[in-house]
Amino acid sequence: MPFTRIMLREGRTEAWLQRLSTLLQQQLVERFSVPPGDCFQMIECCPPGRLIADRDYLGGPRSEQFILFTITAGRSRSRQQKQAFYHHLAQALHRELGITPQDVMVIITCNQAEEWSFSHGQMYNPEDV
Amino acid sequence: MPFTRIMLREGRTEAWLQRLSTLLQQQLVERFSVPPGDCFQMIECCPPGRLIADRDYLGGPRSEQFILFTITAGRSRSRQQKQAFYHHLAQALHRELGITPQDVMVIITCNQAEEWSFSHGQMYNPEDV
Amino acid sequence: MPFTRIMLREGRTEAWLQRLSTLLQQQLVERFSVPPGDCFQMIECCPPGRLIADRDYLGGPRSEQFILFTITAGRSRSRQQKQAFYHHLAQALHRELGITPQDVMVIITCNQAEEWSFSHGQMYNPEDV
Numbered sequence: 134m135p136f137t138r139i140m141l142r143e144g145r146t147e148a149w150l151q152r153l154s155t156l157l158q159q160q161l162v163e164r165f166s167v168p169p170g171d172c173f174q175m176i177e178c179c180p181p182g183r184l185i186a187d188r189d190y191l192g193g194p195r196s197e198q199f200i201l202f203t204i205t206a207g208r209s210r211s212r213q214q215k216q217a218f219y220h221h222l223a224q225a226l227h228r229e230l231g232i233t234p235q236d237v238m239v240i241i242t243c244n245q246a247e248e249w250s251f252s253h254g255q256m257y258n259p260e261d262v
Numbered sequence: 263m264p265f266t267r268i269m270l271r272e273g274r275t276e277a278w279l280q281r282l283s284t285l286l287q288q289q290l291v292e293r294f295s296v297p298p299g300d301c302f303q304m305i306e307c308c309p310p311g312r313l314i315a316d317r318d319y320l321g322g323p324r325s326e327q328f329i330l331f332t333i334t335a336g337r338s339r340s341r342q343q344k345q346a347f348y349h350h351l352a353q354a355l356h357r358e359l360g361i362t363p364q365d366v367m368v369i370i371t372c373n374q375a376e377e378w379s380f381s382h383g384q385m386y387n388p389e390d391v
Numbered sequence: 392m393p394f395t396r397i398m399l400r401e402g403r404t405e406a407w408l409q410r411l412s413t414l415l416q417q418q419l420v421e422r423f424s425v426p427p428g429d430c431f432q433m434i435e436c437c438p439p440g441r442l443i444a445d446r447d448y449l450g451g452p453r454s455e456q457f458i459l460f461t462i463t464a465g466r467s468r469s470r471q472q473k474q475a476f477y478h479h480l481a482q483a484l485h486r487e488l489g490i491t492p493q494d495v496m497v498i499i500t501c502n503q504a505e506e507w508s509f510s511h512g513q514m515y516n517p518e519d520v
Contacts, residue, residue: 168319170316170318173315173316175306175308175313175314176314179433185434187430187431190430192511192513201394215505216505216513219513221512234510237508237512238508239508240394240508242371244370244372247345252320252324252363252365253321255345280440283443300449301444304443373501379498383492384478385477
């Protein structure tokens with residue numbers, strides 16, 4: 134039930150982007166209580182100068198490899214769960230793709246379950262899961 | 263007062279996209295209590311591999327024709343109104359554009375009226391409508 | 392702690408877009424209680440027909456130069472602060488870039504502080520600021 138927009142600079146291969154997508158989904162499943170099949174993402178690769186991130190504010194130094202994940206989730210998670218997700222996502226991206234944790238930013242926004250329709254014109258029903 | 267981002271694969275004609283835009287607005291007006299002129303949208307057409315949707319999770323089977331609507335609305339609607347909107351939007355897209363209801367996903371997020379400025383640097387004022 | 396997506400028609404120079412980015416950040420700092428270094432933005436320049444805005448609804452008349460700012464903020468601001476921000480942003484864009492206030496639209500959405508991870512896999516901590 135999350136939908137994630139992944140924003141980064143253009144120039145990565147399709148295989149690299151696919152790996153990025155898979156790693157995010159793995160961490161959502163392992164650390165954010167997301168069912169394995171519940172995978173919905175948009176990967177937005179932009180020209181230079183369009184994705185703007187302060188080099189040093191509350192972290193960094195950020196580079197041209199900066200990646201921003203904005204996640205819309207149908208319910209909130211505990212503080213502990215969010216912290217674990219942030220940590221393990223950054224670790225996995227570093228370990229598997231060589232992305233420095235300095236370049237990883239995440240923003241989560243929550244809405245309600247009934248604000249989701251996955252398919253067939255039907256409102257999300259928790260009993261379907 | 264809603265703003266909708268429409269996400270789909272590139273390759274549609276401008277006329278088709280315009281029809282899609284009009285159909286969405288019609289359903290927002292008829293089923294979601296949106297005034298007729300209150301039409302604000304971004305249509306995002308992306309290359310293959312960028313819009314990722316699980317084939318079968320809570321619906322589907324989804325195809326390359328998958329369309330995701332993310333709607334930001336200035337106030338919430340009733341459960342019944344949301345369900346009717348999901349249903350009739352999927353029906354209209356099927357009837358008018360041949361989009362299978364399996365390929366239609368909707369996510370709604372709400373904020374507050376005073377978080378909108380439509381023009382002229384002025385905060386939204388319900389008395390203006 | 393805000394992240395802003397700036398949407399407009401393609402065709403502006405990189406220097407113009409950079410100026411737009413800087414003006415937005417200045418107004419966020421001066422009118423929206425944002426620390427100077429807290430600058431995170433995506434500028435989305437789209438082909439004709441993709442960014443759709445009613446010509447006259449609650450303002451306008453809007454032109455091809457329409458700009459939509461969607462701001463995600465980690466905490467809410469007062470009604471007075473929002474109104475001042477809308478007003479001064481429109482004024483600054485008019486004064487510095489010649490954008491008519493008729494063409495400026497803003498949508499703010501709020502989430503919570505712990506829904507932000509700026510870097511290093513760490514949850515936002517107010518004591519770090």
